Amino acid sequence: MCSAVPSCGPLQWIVTPNMVRVRFAPSPTGYLHIGSARTFIFNWLYARHHQGTMILRIDDTDVERNTDASLQSIYDGLRWLELDWDEEYRQSDRLEQHKLAAWAIFEAGHAYRDFTPAANSGEEAASAGSSKGPWLCNPGMRELTLEESERRAAAGEPFVLRFRVPRGAGRTIAFPDGVYGEQSKSADDVEDFALLRSNGMPTYHMASCADDAALRISHIIRGQDHLSNTFKHILIFEALRAELPNFAHLPLLVAPDGAKLSKRKHGPVVSVTTYRDAGFLPHSYVNFLCLLGWSPKDNREQMSRRELLDAFSLAGVNRSNAVVNFSEEDPIDPKALWLNSQHLRAWPVEELAPRVKLVLEAAGLPALEPEEHFRWVVDTIRSRFFTLNDFATKGRAYFADDFPMQSEALAKLDAPQARELLRELAPRIAALPEFTEASAEAALRELATEKGVKAGVLINGSRAALTGQTVGPSAFAVFAALGRERVVKRLSGV
């Protein structure tokens, strides 16, 4: 099992079987994004597969943009997906350690104060996109003597603390990526990034690395958008004299136009709540997300949680971005829907029933009594449904007396004699000594024979009259599902 994971050597595996520690570190600045959810899932799968520890770390250092609602949406989303974690941290609780770490880097000579006013720095950054070439550092600041730096700081001049990237020495920063393989970049191409802002607060790079080191994260598994940041992070780990974690980057989830999924551009398709509200089974959505950028390599698609856990490995993660196939008209990826229908059919009915009940409740519909009967109905109608919501919409006639009549159903009833025959069937059903699928069928066929019509007229007519639809289970199963009282009432009312 271990051989599939290059970053986990056999010796390490034998000696310290429990040392895998991974983390998911969202910033609470928006609702839970499906890309973030997928990152959580891959980390979680990795942790659980290796009997490791899953850590949730809230990266809330951006005080301006943090919201409680967003934090809540992260918890809600993860809980809905039935995902769990073993340890939880709040980055803001660890501010002092991050600052200390930054100053330790300064003390060691790997950082310097940059007194360039924020506005100028911003202009530099803005113009870096033009023909002037990449921005590496603000002029003059790297070379400031320690004395002058101390003097200006003591005088109260604001500054940002920047990492002094080793340059001009031909230094190459390299690391093996668990997904992308050997990575390397010349230090000459890495800019002097900030460690502390002018208000003294640590930046993301600083806080993140300090925490990853302090929490002894063994594997950093995150989106590919961090691949180029990793070179900076390695520099920080080194300056901190911390052991380097293993890195693995995940291909990004993109829109059909190839662009990174974003809340602004793509709206609700990026929020996990959309899929919850659409009536997805949590596990089926997890399953779908797993298939975006990962494959068990053996053609399996519909997989249980156990199967996912057993099959997961970084070796199965591919390198190209995955398109979430949605459109303006339909925000849901057809494959996600199909996968959901498969799980809906395969799920043990006793576990499915309570979920259906919740959906019915939300739609103001009562579940059926007794429980045994309710389960039987759920089981007989589910093979035509794709989401939980379908039980309340397409399946409304099974739970309520007010349901829409489709035009196709109306057409069946308008067939010659159809209404008369159905109205005649009603008292016969009512008079049955025992009401079962079989007895109802016998009564119906008897009537058809008496009147010399094809049984199909009555069978299809009944389904139409009873459910308002031409789509559905065997008409006799519909009889049994509705119960004698409703059947008689609906038939006589055509």
Add this chain to the structure above:
RNA sequence: GUCCCCAUCGUCUAGCCCGGCCUAGGACACCGCCCUUUCACGGCGAUAACGCGGGUUCGAAUCCCGCUGGGGACGCCA
């Protein structure tokens, strides 16, 4: 612009590392047929891809180079 990454059916992917078993496999969607006195499920079938150009080789989807295309990073955001 600089740096990094990626490139198989419309979409998700297998195959690529360790060239030949690939006239490129599976799945979704679409279409057709079978099953079904309905519809769905299920079964069967059809359409559909190795971005381009050079090498290397007896042989390349697989290895090398270039091009093109796409993505990402380049903030006192995370």
